[in-house]
Amino acid sequence: MxxxxxxxxxxxxxxxxxxxxxxxxxxxxxxxxxxxxxxxxxxxxxxxxxxxxxxxxxxxxRPDIKRGNISRDEEDLIIRLHNLLGNKWSLIAGRLPGRTDNEIKNYWNTNMGKKLQNGNKELGSSSSLAGQDSDPDPDPEPGLKPPQNTTTSGPCLIRTKATRCTKVILNQELQPLMAASHSSTHNNNDNHIKIEAPSPFMDSEGVTNNNVLDFMVDDFEIDDNVFSDLMNMKVPSCFENEVIAMEAAADNSSGDQQGCYHLCPHPISNNETCFINNFSDDSILHSSEVFQSMSALMENELDWL
DNA sequence: AATGAACTCAACCGCTCGGAA
DNA sequence: ATTCCGAGCGGTTGAGTTCAT
The missing domain is CATH 1.10.10 (Arc Repressor Mutant, subunit A)
Known part of the structure; x- marks a missing residue:
């Protein structure tokens, strides 16, 4: 019927x-x-x-509608939010007082779509994940620019309705790092975040990858840099029951084992991932601390909501 | 000035979700 | 558990406007 x-x-x-x-x-x-x-x-x-x-x-x-051009600050925020949320126009609009989802959607489709296309042409010539040091553009779109300083944490500006992250996907390149730092000690801490692979994951080269890690993160070492990176990047207070992707990628042009990790709510549909920061090959990705810190961060968002 | 192309954005459409019955 | 309905979301459309020739 x-x-x-x-x-x-x-x-x-x-x-x-x-x-x-x-x-x-x-x-x-x-x-x-x-x-x-x-x-x-x-x-x-x-x-x-x-x-x-x-x-x-x-x-x-509506009386509270803000009319007029999108300001530079608003544009900056839209880009960052779109990197994190994808085409979640209502969520993005929720962070821009007086702006509607329709307005932001239109703005993105007309203005930002073009800008990012142009930007990607430049970015595409070098490693978009690990090659930001050689970026010739002195003033790229703010949302595409990774944080330059990974130790200073600013206030978390980007917030969503959701407050808890429950799923994480890792791609295969990250698995050795995870395995290397995995402890045999089992920990029943509620802050654990399940890593699972419910659906194909687009890896760093755009290849769909069905074979991703599936286990519980528990008891990793602490790495302050990872956490500060996450804080510095204004990680979203994440997305309840949605997926955060983490990915390591080698920089083949330099030969370095530099990689990056990034978070995005929908790694498949939103292949333009949110660049957070590089980590060098001798960095250990201490995931548990990252995830627990993220959980704590997300819990703090409750006050804001 | 005329005209076609490109652009903008308000409005529409189909779908999903959550709550009530 | 199922169905129905209200509400909301995101993609698409197309009329009006602006721009380029």
């Missing part, structure tokens, strides 16, 4: 809203409040679909 349509399409106005319609809708919501969108048109005397009313109100008529 198919679901019933949100409204009868016959006899309804479509297309651009008139000033009169706007006034009717605004007046109605001022009196009756938001919600009950399906019944709103009839009660308000509008020949519009309820969904259309809702959209018009949320994207245009």
């Amino acid at each position: 198919g679901r019933s349509p949100c409204c009868a399409k016959e006899g309804l106005n479509r297309g651009a809203w008139t000033a009169a319609e706007d006034k009717i809708l605004t007046d109605y919501i001022k009196i009756h409040g938001e919600g009950k969108w399906r019944h709103l048109p009839k009660r308000a005397g509008l020949k519009r679909c309820g969904k259309s009313c809702r959209l018009r109100w949320l994207n245009y008529l």
Whole structure:
């Protein structure tokens, strides 16, 4: 059985809203409040679909809508948030007061899509993961620039609704590092984060990788650099029941075993990952501490929500 | 000035999710 | 457990506007 349509399409106005319609809708919501969108048109005397009313109100008529050009700061934030969240426009909009998901989506598709395309041409000529030192662009897009200082932690600016991370995917290049630092001591700490591979993972060369690690992280050594990197990168307070990808990648151009790790909510759909920082081959990725620190960070987000 | 191309963004559409019954 | 419904999300469309020739 198919679901019933949100409204009868016959006899309804479509297309651009008139000033009169706007006034009717605004007046109605001022009196009756938001919600009950399906019944709103009839009660308000509008020949519009309820969904259309809702959209018009949320994207245009709300009093707290901020109109005008996206500022440089806002653009910076949008880029960073998009790196972390992907096309989660409503989440991104939630971090930009007065901006709507539709506006940000449009802005991204028109402005940022082009900018990033141009940026990727430059980035593509060198290692996008480990070659930032040779980046010829003195002022790349802020969201693409990895942190220069990995020891100074600023306030965590990027926050999402979710507060807990439960899943982590590692690609194969990271497994030896994990195995090397894995302790045989089992720890039942609740802060553990399960590492699992529920779905294919796109590795650093864009190859789908079904064979990723699947075990519990427990009891690793502490590495302050990793944590400070995460803090410095303004790691999202992560995404409940979503996936964080961590990836190591060799820099073949230099021959160094430099790698990087990055976090992203959807490693498959969002292959433009969030660059956090390099770590050299002699660094040990002390994952447990990273994850536990992330958990603590996420718990702290509760106060903010 | 005319015209076609490119761009912008409000609006629409189909789908999913969560809660209530 | 299942169905229904309201709400919300993200992708897409297309009318209006701006730009280039």
